[in-house]
Amino acid sequence: MIVKSKTKPLLLRQLEALLNRIPNTHSKRRFIEEDYAKQKAGYKGEKSLEYHLSYLPEKDYYIFHDLRLSASKHYFQIDILILTPFFISILEVKNISGSLYFNPAFTQLVRTIEDKEEGFPDPIQQVKRQAYHLKSWIEEQKFPVLPIEPLVVIGNERSVIKFDPRDKTSPQLVIPSSEIPYKINYFKNKYKTEAHSTGQLKKLINKLKNSHTPLLTEILQRYHIGPAELKQGVQCQKCFSYPMIRIHGRWICSACKHLSKDAHIQSLQEYSLLINQSISNSHAKEYLGIESRDSVKRLLQSISGKKAGAKRGTKYLLDSFIDNPDSFH
Numbered sequence: 001m002i003v004k005s006k007t008k009p010l011l012l013r014q015l016e017a018l019l020n021r022i023p024n025t026h027s028k029r030r031f032i033e034e035d036y037a038k039q040k041a042g043y044k045g046e047k048s049l050e051y052h053l054s055y056l057p058e059k060d061y062y063i064f065h066d067l068r069l070s071a072s073k074h075y076f077q078i079d080i081l082i083l084t085p086f087f088i089s090i091l092e093v094k095n096i097s098g099s100l101y102f103n104p105a106f107t108q109l110v111r112t113i114e115d116k117e118e119g120f121p122d123p124i125q126q127v128k129r130q131a132y133h134l135k136s137w138i139e140e141q142k143f144p145v146l147p148i149e150p151l152v153v154i155g156n157e158r159s160v161i162k163f164d165p166r167d168k169t170s171p172q173l174v175i176p177s178s179e180i181p182y183k184i185n186y187f188k189n190k191y192k193t194e195a196h197s198t199g200q201l202k203k204l205i206n207k208l209k210n211s212h213t214p215l216l217t218e219i220l221q222r223y224h225i226g227p228a229e230l231k232q233g234v235q236c237q238k239c240f241s242y243p244m245i246r247i248h249g250r251w252i253c254s255a256c257k258h259l260s261k262d263a264h265i266q267s268l269q270e271y272s273l274l275i276n277q278s279i280s281n282s283h284a285k286e287y288l289g290i291e292s293r294d295s296v297k298r299l300l301q302s303i304s305g306k307k308a309g310a311k312r313g314t315k316y317l318l319d320s321f322i323d324n325p326d327s328f329h
């Protein structure tokens with residue numbers, strides 16, 4: 001069964017929010033668009049793996065997408081973790097197009113596309129390192145360690161994979177996505193000793209789920225953009241122009257006259273993804289373009305039950321937008 005499903009990565013949501021808020025004429029827009037296209041292709045590639053994973057019998061396998069855990073104070077990220085009472089397999093997914101050569105001498109992946117060569121860090125080393133970290137994590141949590149099988153999955157079906165003929169190890173570890181069910185079944189036949197009782201397995205599943213810590217990138221710092229460079233105000237969901245004006249408890253678009261009750265939600269969601277995970281009354285007044293302190297207060301109270309600080313220093317927490325993107329839709 002899928003314990004943690006594949007959802008839109010936080011970085012992708014941040015880039016979407018940023019593209020929505022950065023003016024079309026901004027000099028950094030082109031770089032952000034390029035990064036967004038890369039992230040989106042990666043997400044689509046990983047999403048398409050769900051089809052191949054669906055061939056694994058639900059009751060035998062516990063599947064986690066995008067786990068970020070910390071062992072010995074270091075964070076490590078796993079694209080897909082498949083847990084059974086007998087073994088664990090971890091999958092590092094690569095969606096690199098072109099001809100891919102795994103060079104064992106230099107532990108490097110060389111991609112050739114249109115006669116141009118480009119080097120990438122070796123994904124085999126990457127996934128082996130994750131296996132090592134995961135083993136430490138399981139030991140730290142005082143669970144019995146079970147065999148860990150690392151795999152590199154090539155998500156792009158048109159990529160051509162090449163190995164050094166003397167290299168006997170890499171071809172065992174790199175597979176096309178369509179081979180996932182067969183490879184996992186091979187591990188199932190290989191490991192016959194149950195390392196965990198049903199109770200222990202349940203505890204481990206919960207521990208993995210609860211230990212996941214999403215990475216929130218300081219996205220504005222990453223592109224050296226200041227909050228003042230972003231578009232302010234509430235965006236119209238119909239014609240996408242800025243700003244909507246608040247009149248009698250409703251938002252009205254200054255361009256197309258579209259009316260909305262909750263257009264501020266997306267704006268505050270974008271604020272939490274780009275600027276800060278909490279907001280004061282005065283910042284919200286300025287950002288949303290509302291004159292009255294009291295109506296801002298009512299609005300913030302309606303979307304955020306959690307507050308920090310007191311009186312004029314009160315901040316409303318917007319972190320639920322980060323943890324659960326769908327909670328307000």
Ligand SMILES: [Zn+2]
Binds near residue numbers: 236256
């Ligand atoms: Zn409009």
